[in-house]
Amino acid sequence: MSTNTEIKKNYQFIKFKKLVIVSVIIGFLSAFLGIVLKNATEYYESIFFHRAETNAVFFIIFPFFGLSIIYFLRQYLFKKKENKGIKEIFESVSSKTKNLPSYKIPSHFINGLLTVVSGGSTGIEVSTVVATATIGAVAQRKHNMFRQYKTELICAGIAAGITVLFSSPIAGILFSLEVISKKLTRTFILTTGIAVIIASALSFLLHEKPLFAVNITTWHLKAIPYFILLGVLSAIYSIYLTRCVLFFKSYFSKINEPYYKIIVGSVLLSISFFIFPQLYGEGYHAIKTVIFNSNDTTLTLSLALTFFGITILKPIATSATLAAGGDGGVFAPSLFIGAFLGLLLALLLNRYTNADVIPLNFMIIGMAAVLSASIHAPFTALFLVCGLTNNYTLFFPILIVCLISKYTAKMIYPFTVYNYSPSLVK
Structure with missing residues (x-):
């Protein structure tokens, strides 16, 4: 023995x-x-x-x-x-x-x-x-x-x-x-x-640095209702992103000639870039352009329309990329959409309700919220965005908003681009 x-x-x-x-x-x-x-x-x-x-x-x-x-x-x-x-x-x-x-x-x-x-x-x-x-x-x-x-x-x-x-x-x-x-x-x-x-x-x-190292110093309890609103909006946008990807893949699958897919996808991308160059590639360059000056950004009609247009067109550009044969997923698009959605909401709140919220905080929380709802992984989104920004000041509000966005999205539409199967909806 x-x-x-x-x-x-x-x-x-x-x-x-x-x-x-x-x-x-x-x-x-x-x-x-x-x-x-x-x-x-x-x-x-x-x-x-x-x-x-x-x-x-x-x-x-x-x-x-x-x-x-x-x-x-x-x-x-x-x-x-x-x-x-x-x-x-x-x-x-x-x-x-x-x-x-x-x-x-x-x-x-x-x-x-x-x-x-x-x-x-x-x-x-x-x-x-x-x-x-x-x-x-x-x-x-x-x-x-x-x-x-x-x-x-x-x-x-x-x-x-x-x-x-x-x-x-x-x-x-x-x-x-x-x-x-x-x-x-x-x-x-x-x-x-x-x-x-x-x-x-x-x-x-190798001295690798966080992608968006920002200086976040505080957040206010009075902003919690607005954070909840951001969570709900993030859930809606995540569903829009998911449905866009699934729709385009289904539509493109009916095109038998591969080169027609490439042409259609390329045309859609080119049109998107002409309207909003920020949609080119991952979009991190566009986030970096606004994130460090977000608290000093003044809302104008043209800026509001730009941010709104970006959040609407990004899922379409992403879907066209993937359906036409590109390699990738919804990580970067979710972060991109969340950043601009959060900034737009904060600027609108400050302009029309005198909420006096911090736009930078809304950008960071928005990134995590849309990602959480898109992949149904709130804790991943929480630590991922905190790591991206090298800052854990917003840990608690990000956690709350990620949970809200995930379960709101799941309640409305229970699928992600990863777990969707046509057999599941029959």
């Missing part, structure tokens, strides 16, 4: 040691991929966007050029298979036979980069999530001992990727738990914990 017990203990120790080692490797590779993709996208997007600003004809050329390259890469390099985004991960973790093939790493990396750089009105977050999930899936297949930990190792890769994108290890863990795993185990804690520690260390060594 003692010999059997000792053998069992030794086996458990060896398994633990190997899980630690593989988690370190997954964390490093996923973080490295995320950092490279983030910086490459930001660098080249700014170059392409500046070129289009100086010569508007590129607002027509770039989307068509980018979507065409993505199509040819899929046809001749990536096995003629479209990227399904996070649904690919769901299919993998829920099945013992379906796996994320290794070509998904370069496929999502290259296509995500091309999509955003050429103006696709989405972000690299979903591309990063699927690519890093594939790193975990490939590692899981390398050793028989890891076969039973498929979900945990996939989540470790995802958590590391989210950590470096948003400077928030907690958001990485929570996204893996709330959206992918939905089950907390000791192995999950071990693998994702190690992966995000490695990712955080790599971010620190």
Whole structure:
């Protein structure tokens, strides 16, 4: 008995040691991929966007050029298979036979980069999530001992990727738990914990900075009713975004010729960019333009119409991008819509009700609220936005508004772009 017990203990120790080692490797590779993709996208997007600003004809050329390259890469390099985004991960973790093939790493990396750089009105977050999930899936297949930990190792890769994108290890863990795993185990804690520690260390060594480091000093209790209003509006906008994406994908699926999809999508994007150049790419450049001066912004009719138009057209531009073959998801669009929705609401309240609210606070809370409602993950949205801004002053109001927006959205329309299936509504 003692010999059997000792053998069992030794086996458990060896398994633990190997899980630690593989988690370190997954964390490093996923973080490295995320950092490279983030910086490459930001660098080249700014170059392409500046070129289009100086010569508007590129607002027509770039989307068509980018979507065409993505199509040819899929046809001749990536096995003629479209990227399904996070649904690919769901299919993998829920099945013992379906796996994320290794070509998904370069496929999502290259296509995500091309999509955003050429103006696709989405972000690299979903591309990063699927690519890093594939790193975990490939590692899981390398050793028989890891076969039973498929979900945990996939989540470790995802958590590391989210950590470096948003400077928030907690958001990485929570996204893996709330959206992918939905089950907390000791192995999950071990693998994702190690992966995000490695990712955080790599971010620190490479001096990665939060995307929107802002100085938030206070918030007022009198603003709570207005925060609740923002939560409800965010839920409505998230449903609008979700329904737009689903509608466009359904409509474009009826177009048999792939190049017609590219042409229609490119035309819609070009028109959007001509009306509002802020819709080009991820849109983070547009958020940065207004976020640091938001408290000094004066509302005018033209500004109000601009912000309203941006929040209405962004879901359409995002949907056209994805339906035409672009790679991405609703992370960046949700943050973008939330920022401008929050700012517009704050300016309207100050102008017409003398509410004296802080516009910057509404931008930050709006970002979290729309994201929470779009992916049904309030705690992920909370820590993700706090990490993005490197500020936790608004922790409590963000938490309340994220919960309100999620459950309001779920009550009105129970699906997200990730869990929707036509069979569920029959």
